[in-house]
Amino acid sequence: MSKLLQDAGFRVTKPRIRLLQALSKAGKPLSIKEILVKMRTKADQVTLYRSLDALARAGIVDRVDQNSGIAQYEFAPEKPHHHHIICTDCGYMDDVSCEVQQFIQTPPKQFSRVTSHNFELFGQCINCR
Numbered sequence: 001m002s003k004l005l006q007d008a009g010f011r012v013t014k015p016r017i018r019l020l021q022a023l024s025k026a027g028k029p030l031s032i033k034e035i036l037v038k039m040r041t042k043a044d045q046v047t048l049y050r051s052l053d054a055l056a057r058a059g060i061v062d063r064v065d066q067n068s069g070i071a072q073y074e075f076a077p078e079k080p081h082h083h084h085i086i087c088t089d090c091g092y093m094d095d096v097s098c099e100v101q102q103f104i105q106t107p108p109k110q111f112s113r114v115t116s117h118n119f120e121l122f123g124q125c126i127n128c129r
């Protein structure tokens with residue numbers, strides 16, 4: 001974690017390390033509220049939001065914005081390409097693997113290649129059912 005921060009030009013601080021560890025351990029996107037719980041800290045949301053924003057600009061975390069309007073963050077390094085499923089009731093989010101690869105290899109006739117894609121899944125989590 002320290003090297004990751006140093007390479008991106010950040011000062012290595014305990015809160016930053018703990019933030020990245022919480023995200024990395026979760027292995028899925030977390031909202032700011034969830035991150036605060038995982039870090040077991042009383043740090044305020046504005047400060048946390050600012051450091052997440054800076055880390056997102058450096059590419060260390062990914063900000064995942066679904067239509068829920070709740071910003072969620074995940075640890076970006078070494079994560080394979082994937083998509084997200086979100087609970088329409090509570091905003092709970094999880095990773096899903098990408099099943100679009102085959103379509104990308106054989107695009108429609110009028111296209112020479114597919115350069116990117118966007119894909120979101122929505123549903124109800126087990127807590128909301």
Ligand SMILES: [Zn+2]
Nearest residue numbers: 087090125128
């Ligand atoms: Zn839910």
Ligand SMILES: [Zn+2]
Nearest residue numbers: 028029074095
């Ligand atoms: Zn993800």
Ligand SMILES: [Zn+2]
Nearest residue numbers: 082098099100
């Ligand atoms: Zn995909």
